[in-house]
Amino acid sequence: MTDLPPEDPAVLDPDDQQVLDELAEALSSHRDVEPRHREAARSAFTWRTVDSELMELTYDSLDAPVTVRSAIDALPRALSFASGFGTLDVELDGDRVRGHIVPAAVATVVMSNAAGATLGTESDEDGMFDFPGSLPGPVRFSIEGEGAGTTPWVTL
Amino acid sequence: MESERRVRSDDPWPAGGTDTDIATLVAEARGGSQAAWDSLVERFLPLVTSLMRRYRVTGADADDVNQTVWLRLVEHLDRIDEPQALPGWLATVTRHECFRLQHLRGRTVPTDPQTSPTFERPDHSPDMLAELLADERHTALVDALLELPAQRRDLLLLLTEDPPLSYAEISRRSGLPVGSIGPTRARALQQLRRTRAFRRLTSPTDGSLT
Incomplete structure (x- = not known):
């Protein structure tokens, strides 16, 4: 080992x-x-936000066990998020993204993607809201006003 | 242009050594340092990439998974209690996103549970651990390389090109006579073994890393 x-x-x-x-x-x-x-x-890294309350993903239809997938596949993609204040359910229905907020409240709901595009909508008195379209890439949802919170990034 | 292409232009060789460990990088990124964040990306992007490849997630789907994983890490930064667990966390998020995407695309991968990448394994299965160990070892080797003087590092980079270069070509690009390549390589590897990063590699997995 010492020899060259x-x-x-x-x-x-x-x-x-x-x-x-x-x-x-x-x-x-x-x-x-x-x-x-x-x-x-x-x-x-530019999406680092320190102050907004991060909601937790509590349900994703895609996480359903593989054994029941054939039944699940016929259903629309559904996601649920929870914060200390309440919950946010989102469902992908064709090109539309519908959802609802619990407890029911009139609030602004914003969908945004990492390219900086946003879509905004208002929930009605029952907490129901409806985006007429979606955005490309991973998105997150923010509720503004009372019960404000932001969801983790998800791919719809 | 007849430039000496010692390092591919997209090879990220951060200047200034590798003193900063993961905990420091995480702390600095929490404080808003883009440079620290970029270093975390350099360290762990190969892990994310290799997992996506392993689960055969490619193209636009890979773009989505990759982006989701890093956006999640940005959200997660303030909640990391144990920075050493970061590779495991990233691997878990990447795997979950790959599975979700495969389900989303309605892909049913032929199911041999022994080999199917979509078969759910617990995250601490030997498979997963081997993957992380290999990745850790790879990262340490790259770190060790960064501790070497530029000339020796460049020679080792030329010697590990894929596909391999001829010694004549290595000589041309490094400026070393062919007869000096062997001795310089031996000294470079000896020095590599003495780097802090290399010595931190306590238990080699078993020599085979694939």
Whole structure:
């Protein structure tokens, strides 16, 4: 090990070979990253908000066990969120996104995506609301006013 | 243009060594440091990427999963009690998002529960642990590489190109005579083994990392 290796670079100490192989493997996973994934990951930081209450995802129809999927698949995608104040249910119905707030209240509900696009709507007295469309990419919902809160990011 | 392409232009080699550990980076990111956040991305993006590839989530779906995972981490930053658990947390979120997306697309992957990537495994299965250990080891190796002087680091980068370069090509790009490649490589690897990052690697998994 103390001897200098011969001048032919193809001759390699087996321990060195192992480290080099591992290094190659480690580097390949670093080199394989899509630049646009790096870009998206970095710019996610601009969505850091310290002060809004984060609601919790409590139900996602896609998390239903695989064994009952054939029945579930016929149903629309549904998500539920909860905060200390109440709950927010969202359902994807074709191109529309409907939902309702409990306890029922008239409030502004905003859907936003990471590109900065937003859609806003008002809930009615029963807490029901309806977005006429959706937004591309992961989105989150915010309730403004009483019971204000923001959901985690979800892919609809 | 006949530039010496020692490092691919999209290779992220953050300048200035790797003294900052995950806990420090998390603390700085909480304080609003974009640079600290970017370093966290460099460390863990390969883990997220390799999981998405493993679950065969590609294209626009991979874009969505990737973006969701990082947005979730931004939300989660203030709740991280144990920064060492961060890789495990990221892996779990990535897997869940991959499963959700596969369900959303109505994909039914042929189900051999032994091999199907969509088969639900507990998050601390040997599989998952092996994955995290390998990833940790990979990260440490990359960190170790960053502790080397530029010339030795560049040589090791050339020696690990995929597909492999000829020694004549390595000589041309590194400016080293072919006869010096072997000895320089030996010194570079010896120095790599003495780096803090490398010495922190206490238990090699078992030599085979695949």
